[in-house]
Amino acid sequence: MxxxxxxxxxxxxxxxxxxxxxxxxxxxxxxxxxxxxxxxxxxxxxxxxxxxxxxxxxxxxxxxxxxxxxxxxxxxxxxxxxxxxxxxxxxxxxxxxxxxxxxxxxxxxxxxxxxxxxxxxxxxxxxxxxxxxxxxxxxxxxxxxxxxxxxxxxxxxxxxxxxxxxxxxxxxxxxxxxxxVADYAALMEELFDFDAIRTLIAGGFRIAFDAMSAVTGPYAKEIIENRLGAAEGSVRNFVPLEDFGGHHPDPNLVHAKVLYDDVMRPDGPDFGAASDGDGDRNMIVGKQIFVTPSDSLAILAANAHLAPAYKGGLAGIARSMPTSQAADKVASKLGIGAYETPTGWKFFGNLLDAGKATLCGEESFGTGSNHVREKDGLWAVLLWLNILAARGESVYEVVTSHWAEFGRTYYSRHDYEAIETDAANSLMSELRNKLATLPGTKFEDLTVAKADDFAYHDPVDGSVSKHQGVRILFENGSRVVFRLSGTGTSGATLRVYLEHYEPDASKHEQDTQGTLSGLIAYAEHIAGIAERTGRDAPTVIT
Missing domain, CATH: 3.40.120.10 (Alpha-D-Glucose-1,6-Bisphosphate, subunit A, domain 3)
Structure with missing residues (x-):
């Protein structure tokens, strides 16, 4: 009834x-x-x-x-x-x-x-x-x-x-x-060279995938162990639990530290990956190296032609505004479109549907392609494995060779979680009020070239999305971005994104936070984060 x-x-x-x-x-x-x-x-x-x-x-x-x-x-x-x-x-x-x-x-x-x-x-x-x-x-x-x-x-x-x-x-x-699992696993077999990945694994290549007691577990177990032949136990925490086994199912260096530490051991796995609660995010680590999501998007785009689904090339690359500009440099070399959108996968939908973009990515550990209309954590892991199998190189070798060709973008996100909503809104409001006065101002060796409140004009339907985050761009190509996240359930999360481009390969092995120290100091100087939020350090640094 x-x-x-x-x-x-x-x-x-x-x-x-x-x-x-x-x-x-x-x-x-x-x-x-x-x-x-x-x-x-x-x-x-x-x-x-x-x-x-x-x-x-x-x-x-x-x-x-x-x-x-x-x-x-x-x-x-x-x-x-x-x-x-x-x-x-x-x-x-x-x-x-x-x-x-x-x-x-x-x-x-x-x-x-x-x-x-x-x-x-x-x-x-x-x-x-x-x-x-x-x-x-x-x-x-x-x-x-x-x-x-x-x-x-x-x-x-x-x-x-x-x-x-x-x-x-x-x-x-x-x-x-x-x-x-069945339809998704079948789609992955269509997109990637499973035979090449099987050969890689059969040769002794070891994988550690942490499903974080979340939804990706059954998918990863079926694909990585059953279909690709990785050893039993390669997929960890593969049973979805109502409380994620007490995990915080966010694949980053804080919440997936056990996996990271395992891969970094001399006798640890060759490749580590993790996914999140609903399976749309990913973290990639290899021996000696953590791959930032921004670098991952750029590297996947530069090498996508090695996978069967993308051998014909890419129509374009789209990234969210806070994501580093590393992917733009790949798009420029490939002669394809580069699109900068607000945060939120829905903004990529029009570009994908219109055939303007093939690969999309966000700095918050999300990458995907036109095979679906969501970011896809396991897809990203499998594309990485396809690339490693095709190139016959380690994660470290793939990443450092990419930097040598395109330059390295030092990048980090500082999250201040569950802060007072009024304080967060006040901080952003004050930043917006300063924007017109910032161009030409100096702070230590930084000179502001441009400052704005990012607005997106959709090239497909003409819609406009305003107030998507404050961008401060410097003459040397560096950026600081401030944005309030919409993914939390209590208080507000202030996210500060820091980015510095370094074309000199001799400077590609520097410490990230040290390299970004001037930008970190500028962010505090211009926004007064400690004073306004009461926080003297970020909750999470990625």
Whole structure:
């Protein structure tokens, strides 16, 4: 039976760059998740009888909201729901399912790299028919609807047996519970030279992949161990857990330090990688070297032709504004387009759909290509392995030869997490007020060439996205960028991005933080971070 339930609006359901993220107790309030899901459906047209993909990263509350979403989809007129077995579906795999099966869209339940558990983070986002995150016009409409909503529709029905592959009915709507790994693994075999990677591994090349007790585990286990022949145990923490086993499922040098330290041991693995909560981020390390996400994008772009899917070349490269300009130098040499977008994968969607870009990347450990419309952590790992197999070189050799050819961009991100929201907003407001006066000013050996509040003019649809971060560019090519992140669930996260280009190969082995020390001092000088936030050091440095 379909019921219409009266409700009242919540005032905090504005989607961020990756949907709505809150603590579990917030989502567990009566009507909270239902209100948001109904606001999504009320903001869409033409889905009657169509297919909706649903899945999540397995975190706490995932199964509960999946059952709710299924029953609401049936009550609102969808013809079919496809849901991953156990409620599991990585974000890139969800994008692939939407595209492959021509679904109307998808609901992905995840808070990405944020912690999971009864008092930790949860999230809901809607992906459109191209497989990518909903564009701003839809997320804005969802928020506006959430402020007015007075009812939602839901079925009184038994829960779907999520652990059993098969087809079930909820009212007149079909629900297909499918193997979440099979279609994704098949796609990866189409994109990469698995035979070459198998040969590399058979020759003694050792891999350590940390799935961080999150959603990528089953995918990595099937592909890296079962299909590519890596030794059992190469994929660690591969069982998705509701609290990620107590891990903070963010693949960086802080939260994946055990993996990093293991690879750096003299007798450690040759290659290390990690992915995050929902499988869309990656970290790459090799003997003697950690590969920054900005460098990774540039190196993957320069070598993508070594993989079967990209042997015909790239249409263009897109990067988020805070990501270093290393990829731009590759695009220039290849004679292809280079695009600078706001943070948020949805901004890459138009470029990919229009054929203007093939590879995209963000400094927050996310890279991907036109095979889906999300960043894809395991895809990046497999492209790295394909390149290593084709070149017959180590990670260190690939990276240092890239620097020798294109120059090295020293780059770091300093995160100040969970600071007072008012203090963070005040800091950014004061920076914006100073922008007009900064060009021509000097600080030690730095001279400001340009300062602005980044605005993006979409070359495909002409839309404009303003206030995307404060950029301060110096005459020597260095940059400092300030931005507030939209991925947290409490307080605000101030991110400071520091970048210095060094073309001289004799200076490519310097310490990153030491090389950037002048920019770090400038950032504190111009923004007064310590005074305004009470923090004398970043929470995380990557």
């Amino acid at each position: 379909i019921r219409t339930i009266s409700t009242t609006p919540f005032d905090d359901q504005r989607p961020g760059t990756s949907g709505l993220r809150k603590k579990v107790p917030t989502f567990a309030q009566p009507h909270y998740a239902e209100n948001f899901i109904q606001s999504v459906f009320d903001s869409l047209d033409g889905f009657q009888g169509k297919t909706l993909v649903i899945g999540g990263d397995g975190r706490y509350f995932n199964r509960t909201v999946i059952q709710t979403a299924i029953k609401m989809a049936a009550a609102n007129g969808f013809g079919k729901v496809m849901v991953g077995q156990g409620g599991i579906l990585s974000t890139p795999a969800a994008s692939n399912m939407i595209r492959k099966y021509e679904a109307f869209g998808g609901i992905i339940l995840s808070a990405s790299h944020n912690p999971g558990g009864p008092n930790e983070d949860f999230g809901i986002k809607y992906n459109a028919g191209n497989g990518g995150p909903a564009p701003e016009r839809i997320t804005d409409a969802i928020f506006e609807r959430s402020k007015l909503i007075d009812r939602y529709r839901i079925c009184d029905a038994d829960d779907v047996p999520l652990d059993k592959i098969g087809t079930f009915m909820v009212e007149s709507m079909e629900v297909e519970v499918f193997d979440p």
